[in-house]
Each structure stands twice: as structure tokens, then as C-alpha cells.
Amino acid sequence: xxxxxxxxxxxxxxxxxxxxxxxxxxxxxxxxxxxxxxxxxxxxxxxxxxxxxxxxxxxxxxxxxxxxxxxxxxxxxxxxxxxxxxxxxxxxxxxxxxxxxxxxxxxxxxxxxxxxxxxxxxxxxxxxxxxxxxxxxxxxxxxxxxxxxxxxxxxxxxxxxxxxxxxxxxxxxxxxxxxxxxxxxxxxxxxxxxxxxxxxxxxxxxxxxxxxxxxxxxxxxxxxxxxxxxxxxxxxxxxxxxxxxxxxxxxxxxxxxxxxxxxxxxxxxxxxxxxxxxxxxxxxxxxxxxxxxxxxxxxxxxxxxxxxxxxxxxxxxxxxxxxxxxxxxxxxxxxxxxxxxxxxxxxxxxxxxxxxxxxxxxxxx
Amino acid sequence: xxxxxxxxxxxxxxxxxxxxxxxxxxxxxxxxxxxxxxxxxxxxxxxxxxxxxxxxxxxxxxxxxxxxxxxxxxxxxxxxxxxxxxxxxxxxxxxxxxxxxxxxxxxxxxxxxxxxxxxxxxxxxxxxxxxxxxxxxxxxxxxxxxxxxxxxxxxxxxxxxxxxxxxxxxxxxxxxxxxxxxxxxxxxxxxxxxxxxxxxxxxxxxxxxxxxxxxxxxxxxxxxxxxxxxxxxxxxxxxxxxxxxxxxxxxxxxxxxxxxxxxxxxxxxxxxxxxxxxxxxxxxxxxxxxxxxxxxxxxxxxxxxxxxxxxxxxxxxxxxxxxxxxxxxxxxxxxxxxxxxxxxxxxxxxxxxxxxxxxxxxxxx
Numbered sequence: 114x115x116x117x118x119x120x121x122x123x124x125x126x127x128x129x130x131x132x133x134x135x136x137x138x139x140x141x142x143x144x145x146x147x148x149x150x151x152x153x154x155x156x157x158x159x160x161x162x163x164x165x166x167x168x169x170x171x172x173x174x175x176x177x178x179x180x181x182x183x184x185x186x187x188x189x190x191x192x193x194x195x196x197x198x199x200x201x202x203x204x205x206x207x208x209x210x211x212x213x214x215x216x217x218x219x220x221x222x223x224x225x226x227x228x229x230x231x232x233x234x235x236x237x238x239x240x241x242x243x244x245x246x247x248x249x250x251x252x253x254x255x256x257x258x259x260x261x262x263x264x265x266x267x268x269x270x271x272x273x274x275x276x277x278x279x280x281x282x283x284x285x286x287x288x289x290x291x292x293x294x295x296x297x298x299x300x301x302x303x304x305x306x307x308x309x310x311x312x313x314x315x316x317x318x319x320x321x322x323x324x325x326x327x328x329x330x331x332x333x334x335x336x337x338x339x340x341x342x343x344x345x346x347x348x349x350x351x352x353x354x355x356x357x358x359x360x361x362x363x364x365x366x367x368x369x370x371x372x373x374x375x376x377x378x379x380x381x382x383x384x385x386x387x388x389x390x391x392x393x394x395x396x397x398x399x400x401x402x403x404x405x406x407x408x409x410x411x412x413x414x415x416x417x418x419x420x421x422x423x424x425x426x427x428x429x430x431x432x433x434x435x436x437x438x439x440x441x442x443x444x445x446x447x448x449x450x451x452x453x454x455x456x457x458x459x460x461x462x463x464x465x466x467x468x469x470x471x472x473x474x475x476x477x478x
Numbered sequence: 479x480x481x482x483x484x485x486x487x488x489x490x491x492x493x494x495x496x497x498x499x500x501x502x503x504x505x506x507x508x509x510x511x512x513x514x515x516x517x518x519x520x521x522x523x524x525x526x527x528x529x530x531x532x533x534x535x536x537x538x539x540x541x542x543x544x545x546x547x548x549x550x551x552x553x554x555x556x557x558x559x560x561x562x563x564x565x566x567x568x569x570x571x572x573x574x575x576x577x578x579x580x581x582x583x584x585x586x587x588x589x590x591x592x593x594x595x596x597x598x599x600x601x602x603x604x605x606x607x608x609x610x611x612x613x614x615x616x617x618x619x620x621x622x623x624x625x626x627x628x629x630x631x632x633x634x635x636x637x638x639x640x641x642x643x644x645x646x647x648x649x650x651x652x653x654x655x656x657x658x659x660x661x662x663x664x665x666x667x668x669x670x671x672x673x674x675x676x677x678x679x680x681x682x683x684x685x686x687x688x689x690x691x692x693x694x695x696x697x698x699x700x701x702x703x704x705x706x707x708x709x710x711x712x713x714x715x716x717x718x719x720x721x722x723x724x725x726x727x728x729x730x731x732x733x734x735x736x737x738x739x740x741x742x743x744x745x746x747x748x749x750x751x752x753x754x755x756x757x758x759x760x761x762x763x764x765x766x767x768x769x770x771x772x773x774x775x776x777x778x779x780x781x782x783x784x785x786x787x788x789x790x791x792x793x794x795x796x797x798x799x800x801x802x803x804x805x806x807x808x809x810x811x812x813x814x815x816x817x818x819x820x821x822x823x824x825x826x827x828x829x830x831x832x833x834x835x836x837x838x839x840x841x842x843x
Contacts, residue, residue: 147597150609150684152602159685161613163591163611246514246527248515293820295820297816297818299815303812316816319515320515320524322820323524324523324819325820421819442818449670450669450783450784452670453784454782455687455689456689457683459592
């Protein structure tokens with residue numbers, strides 16, 4: 114993936130020109146006043162791209178920006194430095210052995226875990242209806258400071274967060290009985306956050322969620338049909354936002370959400386937890402840039418990000434087609450019965466338009 | 479499905495005793511302090527049932543009840559009687575030919591349709607990335623009165639709404655080029671409603687959404703394995719809320735959402751639009767009862783309902799396993815990155831507990 118991106122903080126800017134977006138519709142992406150149904154080959158879902166009539170894409174802003182400064186104060190926040198004893202047990206801290214005034218990142222248990230690590234794991238049978246709620250639900254406190262957001266971290270600090278996420282996923286792999294780990298961040302109450310102090314979470318599951326199986330199958334189908342990985346194969350510069358040496362960021366061709374962003378490694382790689390130090394730094398840097406752009410362009414909206422990786426045990430036949438990436442979803446509208454009933458979303462902003470706007474956001478250095 | 483339901487407005491109360499819920503977990507549903515992973519065989523998804531620690535299920539209420547009286551007034555609402563000319567074109571009204579002061583239900587085009595009926599339909603090829611946004615997006619105005627909610631309608635009036643939905647789906651079938659129709663209702667802004675005047679919607683799609691295909695495949699798999707339709711096979715009285723002669727309402731065994739409700743026809747039937755007049759009346763009556771219970775128990779929460787039916791062209795081999803139903807989802811919490819990333823939801827209320835509470839809600843006659 115190459116482009117003449119306007120802004121790229123982490124790397125040089127290549128200048129190759131790429132092909133326009135493929136589309137089988139005669140009402141192509143160039144006529145952006147008419148709706149289009151697009152198919153996402155990664156998640157195997159359809160989206161209705163239906164341009165808003167009444168306003169330009171660049172006018173779309175969050176109506177519920179995440180309030181700053183953070184509402185609960187340092188005095189009452191258990192994630193702040195000096196309050197470590199008020200949290201659920203610590204799993205590790207960075208640097209290891211550092212004191213209250215010195216730690217940069219802490220990985221702790223969730224005080225209200227969705228799944229419990231102390232239960233005996235059970236193997237679900239195919240026709241089984243339920244299994245015991247064994248699993249892990251952990252929190253990564255991204256900074257000791259209450260009023261610092263993830264993109265406010267320095268390049269070195271955000272690298273430490275990425276490496277802490279990687280290390281905890283690797284630990285869960287070694288623990289056994291865990292089949293898949295979902296790493297995610299909820300920012301803002303509407304996006305599901307209950308703590309305002311900057312943090313990410315992960316849930317280690319004793320099952321592979323069907324949505325993950327669907328993604329793996331859909332990417333394998335694409336590979337079997339085209340001989341290429343669906344993410345390695347992304348060619349269009351129209352949806353590119355930025356890139357660095359080993360990563361690029363796009364608004365996906367069939368984005369389900371306005372201003373949805375994917376950060377994709379250029380190296381074909383199935384598992385996030387196999388990222389090396391150099392790439393962790395670069396990935397953190399591009400993530401930081403994307404979150405800054407989202408906050409600046411969209412009025413500091415609530416958002417989620419999710420790392421879509423592979424299950425720990427991945428059959429060899431899937432390794433050529435499975436490629437991890439991170440998805441950022443700003444919360445700009447509510448979802449209703451149509452989306453819930455069909456799994457198809459209605460996106461009012463053409464991805465090419467969103468990418469163009471995000472490319473041009475000028476992030477102060 | 480039979481039960482000793484405490485409350486059943488539409489029918490006699492049978493008294494048969496049924497088997498307790500099957501579960502393969504030793505931490506069974508009877509110990510409701512421990513989380514459980516449950517598999518939904520209809521949608522092919524998992525849910526984490528993880529009881530809230532801090533409060534009882536009966537304490538769960540909406541924090542954002544839908545404001546009443548409705549905020550925009552009769553004077554400015556285009557859905558109100560007397561304002562018919564301000565709407566997008568009318569498709570039909572009930573009774574046909576009735577005047578402004580007399581209509582009970584109006585079916586109109588959506589003024590801001592997600593898909594456009596005036597585009598040429600295109601057949602998506604398997605490897606196609608997009609098709610023209612042809613389709614239908616209609617609105618069913620359920621009452622001429624601004625301050626009347628759906629459950630406030632009389633039994634006869636709600637039957638007319640059900641029959642109007644049926645009639646419009648049948649028209650879309652005859653129109654050709656439409657493969658699936660999603661009927662849905664958004665109640666409250668958080669649930670996606672932009673108009674407060676009581677209405678439902680439907681979108682006729684030129685594709686079958688993958689989530690619908692997944693549901694059909696999952697129900698067929700259940701049928702092939704057990705010889706029974708997964709909805710006809712529901713046996714447990716623990717999850718029953720109410721029933722009438724031809725319908726029952728349950729909190730599904732693997733409910734993804736707290737106080738989620740399904741209304742299921744007892745007759746095995748693939749298509750909602752094949753409902754007859756007698757059943758339409760009964761279905762409307764049970765829907766009304768469920769919406770009343772939700773509003774009373776949960777503090778008038780925003781909600782969605784969706785009718786899950788079959789695509790118009792259903793292969794014969796699917797007809798034994800496909801069974802339409804209506805799903806009601808109250809909005810009681812926000813969803814975050816875990817749900818978005820995995821398609822697995824975390825439900826803090828055991829379905830048996832929710833069913834027990836809803837069974838006992840006393841709806842004034």
C-alpha cells in the first residue's frame with residue numbers, strides 16, 4: 114500500500130500513484146450522491162453507504178464529546194499513581210519492580226470481570242448449550258496520570274503500552290485453555306467506558322467467537338479465490354489515510370461506521386502478539402496519530418478500538434489468509450433495529466470522502 | 479410451549495409442568511452468582527451471562543427513559559393527522575380512502591431513505607465489491623395521534639398495524655428484485671428514532687444479509703442434528719413469560735441483552751407475511767402486553783424490535799427449520815469494543831431471572 118499522503122509523521126512519504134478503487138457499480142464511488150451497497154470481504158458483511166442529504170461529511174461531529182478534564186479526580190481514581198492498593202490484583206507493571214511514582218504501565222485484573230479465572234475450564238461440545246464462565250478479564254492502565262489520554266503519550270510511552278498488551282496476550286496463551294483474546298479500548302461512557310482514566314482491556318475466552326471464525330473463513334475464501342490475502346491486497350490510494358514503513362491506515366472500502374479506521378501491518382502476519390519492538394513503536398506511533406486526527410476532526414468523540422487477531426491455535430491452511438489489524442470506531446450516531454436485525458449498517462459518509470478528510474487533518478507536532 | 483404463566487391476557491392458562499432448562503454446565507443456571515457462556519443456536523453466537531455484583535436484576539432500570547409527552551408537538555409533526563401533505567409519498571392507508579380525520583394507519587415512503595427505489599436493481603456477483611443502492615425504505619405510521627405509543631393502541635388498532643406491516647411486506651415481494659425485508663421499530667433517540675410519533679419501518683434489500691444467512695444455516699444445522707426446529711423445540715418453562723393460543727413469549731436461553739424478549743408463533747411458519755387475521759390479532763395483543771411490561775418494569779426504556787423472517791426465496795430444504803419470530807431489545811446499557819470485536823455480548827441478567835420478573839409484572843387492564 115503506497116500513497117501520496119499529505120501527512121505522515123512516522124515515515125517518509127512515498128509518491129507512487131495507485132489504481133482507483135475497483136467497483137462493479139455503474140453508480141461508482143465518484144457519484145457520491147447515490148447510495149451504494151458494499152461488501153466487506155474481511156468480516157463478510159454488507160454495508161449501505163448512504164450519503165447524508167443535509168450536510169457535508171466534514172460537518173459530521175460528535176454531539177457528545179468526551180468531557181475533559183476527566184470528571185473523576187485523581188483523589189478518587191484507583192487507576193492513578195499512589196492508589197495501587199485500591200485496585201484488583203496487579204499482574205505486572207512496566208518497568209518491573211518500579212515504585213508508585215515510577216511505573217509507566219500497569220496490567221491488573223478487572224475488579225468486575227465478565228469471566229472468572231478461578232473456575233475450572235470446560236470444553237464446549239458442538240451441541241452444548243452452555244459452559245462454565247471461565248476466562249480472563251484484564252485491564253491495562255496506560256499511564257499513571259489521570260488527565261492524560263492515550264494519544265497524549267510520548268512515542269516511547271505508547272510503545273510501552275503496545276508491548277504491555279503484547280506481553281499480556283502472550284501470558285494468556287501460555288496459561289492454556291484460552292482460545293482467543295479480544296483486546297479493546299472503550300473511550301467515553303457512550304462507548305462503554307466506566308472509568309475515565311486512560312486504559313485498555315482484554316478478555317481471554319475459552320471459545321473462538323463465531324464472528325472471529327466468520328472473519329477467518331471469509332479471508333480464506335478470498336485467498337482461495339484470488340491467491341492473495343485480502344489485507345495485503347489493498348491497492349487503492351483513495352481510502353489511504355497515512356502510512357509508515359511497516360503499517361498503513363485506511364478507511365476501509367466497506368466501512369460500516371462513518372470515519373471507521375483500520376491500521377494494518379504491511380508484513381503479512383496472523384497474530385498481533387508476534388509484533389517485534391521496532392514494529393510496536395511504529396504501530397503505537399500510527400495509532401497515536403489516528404486517535405489525534407479522530408479527536409481533532411470529530412470533536413473528541415467517544416470511540417472503541419479492537420485488535421482483530423487470530424485464535425492461538427490457527428490451522429496452517431489459514432496462515433496465508435489471516436492478517437491481524439486494529440479497527441477504530443468513533444461513535445457518531447445511534448444504531449437501531451435495522452442494524453441489529455441484519456448486521457448491515459448504514460454509513461452516511463463514503464469511505465473515500467472520510468479518508469480524504471482524515472488525510473488532511475493537520476496534527477500539531 | 480406450555481406453562482403455568484402468572485399472567486396471560488390473550489388466552490387461557492395451561493397448567494402443564496415442563497422440564498427444567500437443559501444445561502451442560504455443572505455451574506448450572508441454578509447458581510446465578512457465577513458467569514456462564516451460553517450458545518444461541520438460532521443466531522449462532524455466544525453470550526457471556528455475567529451477573530451484576532452490585533444489584534439485583536429487578537433493580538435494573540433505564541437511566542434514560544423515553545420522555546413523555548413526546549417532545550415535538552402535534553403542530554410540527556408531519557406524522558400527525560392533518561399533516562399528510564408534509565410527508566414523503568403515501569403508499570396506502572387503513573382504511574383505504576379514509577380522510578385525514580379517519581385513517582388509523584398510514585404506510586409512507588421514508589423522506590430520507592437509506593436505499594432508493596428509483597435506481598435500476600443490480601445482481602451482485604459473488605466476488606463483487608459493490609452494487610447500486612436500490613431498495614425500499616418505508617415507514618408505517620401506527621396511529622394518527624401524536625401522544626399515543628404502540629402499546630396504548632386498542633387490540634383492534636394494533637391488529638391493523640400488524641396487518642399493515644404484513645401487507646407492505648407482501649407488496650415488496652410482488653415488486654420483485656427484493657430478496658429480504660427487515661421490519662423494525664426504533665423507540666427513543668438512543669435506539670435510533672428520529673421521530674417521536676409512533677412508527678415502525680421496513681427496508682427491502684436487494685441482498686440477503688449474511689446475518690440472516692447465518693441464522694438460516696444455524697437453524698438448519700439444529701434441525702439436521704435433532705430432527706426438530708430450534709424454536710418449536712423450546713421446552714423450558716423457566717424462560718417463559720406469557721403465551722396465547724398461537725404465540726408464546728420468552729427471554730431466550732442465550733439472550734444477548736438484559737430483558738431481551740422473543741415472541742414466537744407456536745405454528746411452524748417461515749414467513750411473517752403469511753400470518754392470518756386471527757393470528758395477527760393475537761400477535762398484536764401479545765406484543766402490546768410485552769411492550770407494556772418492558773415499559774413498566776424497566777422505566778420506559780428506549781427499545782428496538784425486529785421481525786426475523788425468511789428471505790422471499792427460501793429453498794425447500796430450509797422450510798422445516800426456519801421459523802419467524804419477533805425480538806424486542808430494551809436499551810439498558812452501552813456496548814463497547816468487546817461486543818463490537820467479537821459479536822459476543824455480556825448480559826448481566828440471567829434469562830431465567832429476567833423471565834421470572836417479566837412474568838410477574840402486573841399490567842393494569
